Structure formats: structure tokens, C-alpha cells
Amino acid sequence: MGNFSQKIDKFIEIFVNQNGYVRVLEGLRNTLTIAVLGLIIGILIGTLIATVRVIPKYKLLPRVLNGFCSFYVGFFRGTPMVVQLLLFYFVALPLAGRHMTGVQVAICVFGLNSGAYISEIMRSGILSVDPGQMEAGRAVGLNFGTTMMKVVLPQAVKNILPTLGNEFITLVKETSVVSFVGAADLYVAFNYIGSNSYEFMVPYLVMALIYILLVLIISAGIKIMERSLRKSDRRH
Amino acid sequence: MIDVINLEKHFGGTQVLRGISVKIEKGDIVVVIGPSGSGKSTFLRCLNCMEDPTGGQIIFNGVDIADQRVDINVHRRHMGMVFQHFNLFNNKTVIENIMLAPVHLRCQDLRRAKRSNFFNRIGNVFRKGEQKKELLPVTAGKAEIRREAREEALSLLKRIGLEDKADVYPATLSGGQKQRVAIVRSLAMNPDVILFDEPTSALDPEMVGEVLDLMKALAREGMTMIIVTHEMGFAREVANKVLFIDEGQILESGSPEEFFGNPKNPRLKEFLSKVL
Numbered sequence: 001m002g003n004f005s006q007k008i009d010k011f012i013e014i015f016v017n018q019n020g021y022v023r024v025l026e027g028l029r030n031t032l033t034i035a036v037l038g039l040i041i042g043i044l045i046g047t048l049i050a051t052v053r054v055i056p057k058y059k060l061l062p063r064v065l066n067g068f069c070s071f072y073v074g075f076f077r078g079t080p081m082v083v084q085l086l087l088f089y090f091v092a093l094p095l096a097g098r099h100m101t102g103v104q105v106a107i108c109v110f111g112l113n114s115g116a117y118i119s120e121i122m123r124s125g126i127l128s129v130d131p132g133q134m135e136a137g138r139a140v141g142l143n144f145g146t147t148m149m150k151v152v153l154p155q156a157v158k159n160i161l162p163t164l165g166n167e168f169i170t171l172v173k174e175t176s177v178v179s180f181v182g183a184a185d186l187y188v189a190f191n192y193i194g195s196n197s198y199e200f201m202v203p204y205l206v207m208a209l210i211y212i213l214l215v216l217i218i219s220a221g222i223k224i225m226e227r228s229l230r231k232s233d234r235r236h
Numbered sequence: 237m238i239d240v241i242n243l244e245k246h247f248g249g250t251q252v253l254r255g256i257s258v259k260i261e262k263g264d265i266v267v268v269i270g271p272s273g274s275g276k277s278t279f280l281r282c283l284n285c286m287e288d289p290t291g292g293q294i295i296f297n298g299v300d301i302a303d304q305r306v307d308i309n310v311h312r313r314h315m316g317m318v319f320q321h322f323n324l325f326n327n328k329t330v331i332e333n334i335m336l337a338p339v340h341l342r343c344q345d346l347r348r349a350k351r352s353n354f355f356n357r358i359g360n361v362f363r364k365g366e367q368k369k370e371l372l373p374v375t376a377g378k379a380e381i382r383r384e385a386r387e388e389a390l391s392l393l394k395r396i397g398l399e400d401k402a403d404v405y406p407a408t409l410s411g412g413q414k415q416r417v418a419i420v421r422s423l424a425m426n427p428d429v430i431l432f433d434e435p436t437s438a439l440d441p442e443m444v445g446e447v448l449d450l451m452k453a454l455a456r457e458g459m460t461m462i463i464v465t466h467e468m469g470f471a472r473e474v475a476n477k478v479l480f481i482d483e484g485q486i487l488e489s490g491s492p493e494e495f496f497g498n499p500k501n502p503r504l505k506e507f508l509s510k511v512l
């Protein structure tokens with residue numbers, strides 16, 4: 001046990017005195033930035049794709065769009081996140097002749113990736129809304145898009161909020177691979193502390209603890225949101 | 237006002253409407269009856285193109301709305317629809333349910349008018365005296381549109397005695413209250429005609445009366461209505477024209493006295509003997 005308290009001392013030494021905490025805070029900030037912005041981009045892309053997929057398909061344009069969306073979703077669900085990060089960083093960016101920081105790349109890829117997953121979640125949410133709601137909107141002269149925005153999507157989002165929360169938690173946890181493209185997340189921070197003290201046990205334990213704490217906080221937030229959203233079906 | 241000419245509807249391979257023709261005048265109260273699965277709902281839903289007709293014409297206010305090229309949203313503003321299962325917007329309060337479409341569409345018109353005025357004003361700089369384009373009147377702002385719509389919605393709610401329910405969500409209403417709100421929601425658009433698809437079939441018996449009373453009041457005020465229903469008493473009392481549809485065709489039509497007193501078609505006789 002004496003061994004273990006030595007390890008803790010080493011960790012504290014680097015964490016506090018050698019500014020390890022600065023790196024951890026920076027890692028935490030990057031982790032959350034990537035997850036939050038990724039989720040927001042993902043919700044926008046996902047909603048768009050889900051809407052395209054429920055448009056009636058008599059005409060050519062919706063069919064073409066739908067084909068593109070199927071391909072998109074298939075690609076991002078069919079390849080690992082790490083592969084997508086690497087493709088974006090080492091293939092797409094050079095081809096486009098652009099430069100981006102690791103964090104920017106991670107935000108884009110997380111957005112694109114979660115867009116694919118969220119589109120499926122959102123589609124099931126839209127399908128869970130009574131078709132009568134769309135009909136009633138169309139019957140009073142609103143067009144498909146307006147009825148979608150004002151009536152169907154708000155109800156769909158309410159139905160899928162717990163699943164959307166889980167997607168956010170997944171994103172937070174998956175950020176641990178962004179160091180592949182040079183973004184400094186929590187893993188990079190604790191890895192730095194570990195390498196400097198030649199001691200990885202405590203840093204990685206603390207890292208796990210921080211992830212668990214994050215997930216618990218997010219879960220609590222989702223619960224609160226759900227409760228306030230459920231007001232419109234309460235009978236009083 | 238509505239001239240239905242040889243209306244047909246196929247679902248895939250099956251033909252549900254087999255050439256329906258009927259003329260509906262302003263102020264008509266048309267009741268549609270017929271056995272289950274005969275195509276009554278399909279007929280009604282084709283009238284406002286909720287289902288796209290696969291043949292025939294629907295001339296509404298002089299325009300063939302069965303034509304895929306017309307903007308159906310414009311015509312639906314003038315055609316209310318009331319559903320069997322109410323279909324109130326669950327995420328909106330009662331008053332928002334009534335205001336949503338009027339406010340949105342008036343604001344949309346406002347935006348369009350402003351946009352076209354903007355371009356015409358620029359164009360007018362280069363046009364000479366006679367050729368200058370007139371600007372569209374822009375009377376009310378967004379806030380005013382909302383306030384007006386709110387007042388109208390409140391007076392509609394007052395009419396059905398539910399003004400105290402303005403700010404609750406539909407989930408808290410009884411079936412009869414929901415259907416009456418749904419009816420005034422379609423009234424808020426000032427429609428030329430309202431389509432009803434079995435408006436009382438999903439109601440508990442004690443709530444049927446309040447909905448029928450509201451419909452009778454509308455009928456007295458001269459609203460044009462097309463009603464699919466199994467309420468034969470109502471049909472007899474209120475309708476001025478009754479249609480019997482079976483297997484996608486109108487087998488008999490006429491005034492209620494004739495229709496119920498002296499039915500000619502054997503299928504109608506059989507149907508009436510079952511339901512009366």
C-alpha cells in the first residue's frame with residue numbers, strides 16, 4: 001500500500017506543481033467542445049437527413065436526395081470513428097488544400113458522424129408522431145416544411161430526448177480517440193502526466209473518474225429537461 | 237362551388253373510387269353515408285387532395301385542384317377539415333392551435349408583399365410614369381397580426397364556451413371539447429367549405445350532442461359542409477343532400493325526405509334497414 005501512496009504523491013506533484021492541472025483543464029475543455037459542437041452539428045445534419053427520408057417520394061429530387069442520405073448514413077455508421085478522423089485529416093483536407101487544427105477536425109468529424117446516428121434516432125422520433133398531426137397541419141394550409149418545423153419535430157424531439165442524451169454521452173466518451181489527429185483531450189493530458197512521472201496507474205484512474213463524473217452530470221441534466229418537456233401531456 | 241367530375245382513386249392496383257361526380261353549391265349541407273370500406277373517407281380526403289386523385293377533376297372556385305401543378309396549399313386555406321380523431325396539435329396550447337395557421341400564413345403573405353414591393357420599388361426607379369408598378373398594401377405588422385388572430389381565436393373559443401381553456405394543452409380536454417376546438421380551428425381560416433370525416437365516431441355517447449349542436453349552428457349560418465357520418469338523425473334533420481356511396485360509386489343521392497322516405501337502390505334499402 002505504501003507503494004500506492006507514493007504513486008499518488010508523484011501524481012499530485014506533477015498535477016499541482018508542474019502545471020499538470022492546466023493540461024487537464026485544457027483537455028477537459030477540448031473534450032467538451034468537441035462533444036457539444038459535434039452534437040449540435042449532428043442534430044442539424046440528423047434532422048435534415050431524417051426529414052429528407054420521410055418526404056413522400058413521388059418526385060425525382062426527393063429520391064436522389066434520399067439515395068445520397070442513405071449512402072451518407074451507411075458510410076458513417078459502417079466505419080469506425082478513428083478511420084473517419086484519419087480519412088478527414090490525411091485524405092480530405094490535403095485534397096481540399098486546407099489546414100485545420102486537430103480540434104477543428106474532431107468537431108467536424110464528430111458532427112458528421114453523430115449526424116448519421118442522430119438521423120436514424122430522429123427518423124424513428126418522427127415516425128412515432130401520429131400521422132394525423134402532419135395531416136392536420138396540411139389541412140389548414142401549412143406546407144410540409146412548416147408543419148414539420150412547428151408541429152412534428154417538436155413532438156419528435158420530445159420523444160427521443162433520452163436517446164439523444166445517450167448519443168451525447170457516447171460522443172463524450174468517444175472523444176478519447178481524437179489524439180489520433182493531434183487534438184489534446186483528457187487522454188492526452190493524463191498521458192502527459194503519466195509519461196513525466198513514469199507512472200500511469202493513478203493518472204488513468206483519475207481520468208476514468210472524470211469521465212464517470214461527466215456522464216453522471218449529463219444524465220442528471222437530461223432527466224431535468226425531460227421532466228420540464230413532459231408538461232404538455234400532463235393532465236391537470 | 238365544388239364540381240367533382242368523374243373522380244377516381246387507385247391505391248396501387250385496387251380502385252377505391254370508381255368515377256364519382258357531384259355538384260356542391262354554396263350553403264349546401266351534404267351528408268355522405270355508406271358501408272365501411274366503401275370509400276367515404278377516401279372521397280373526402282381526395283376533395284382537399286390529402287390523397288391525390290388518380291383520375292377526374294375537382295373544380296373548386298373555378299380551379300381544377302386535382303391538377304398536380306396547382307399549389308394545393310393555397311386552396312386548402314379555403315377548405316377546412318375536421319378529423320375523426322381530432323388531430324389537435326399536441327405541442328400547442330388550445331389557443332395556439334387555433335392561431336397557428338392564420339398567423340403563419342398572414343405573416344408569410346406579409347413577407348411576400350414586402351419582398352415584391354422591395355423589388356418593384358427598385359424597378360420603378362428605372363420605369364417611366366405610366367409603367368411604374370403599384371406597390372402592394374402592407375397594412376399590419378407581425379405583432380398586429382398576432383394580436384388580431386388572438387382576438388379572433390378568443391372570440392371563437394368564447395363561442396364554444398371554452399375561453400377558460402385557452403392556455404391549456406389538448407391532452408387535458410375531453411373528447412367533445414377537443415372536437416369543438418378542432419372545428420373552430422378550421423373556422424379560424426374563414427373557409428368556404430368544411431369537410432367532416434366521422435366527427436363524432438370517436439366520442440363517448442354523452443359528448444356527441446355538443447359537437448352535433450355546434451355543427452348545426454354552423455349549418456344555420458350558411459356554412460357549406462360535407463359530412464361523412466353514421467348519425468342518421470343528424471343527416472335527416474340538417475342535410476339538404478344525402479349521398480350513398482358503395483364500392484366507390486354514388487349509388488343514390490337526393491334530398492333527405494326522398495332518400496330516407498323512399499329509397500330506390502336495393503343496396504341502400506338493405507343498408508338503411510341495418511342502421512335505422
Ligand SMILES: Nc1ncnc2c1ncn2[C@@H]1O[C@H](COP(=O)(O)OP(=O)(O)OP(=O)(O)O)[C@@H](O)[C@H]1O
Nearest residue numbers: 247248252270271272273274275276277278279434
Ligand atoms: N392508404 C391506403 N392504401 C391502400 N388502401 C387504402 C388506403 N386507404 C384506404 N384504402 C382502402 O380503400 C377502401 C376504402 O377506404 P375508406 O377509408 O375510404 O372507407 P370508408 O368508407 O371511409 O370506411 P369506414 O366507414 O370504415 O371509415 C378500403 O378498402 C381501404 O382498405
Ligand SMILES: [Mg+2]
Nearest residue numbers: 276277278434
Ligand atoms: Mg372512413
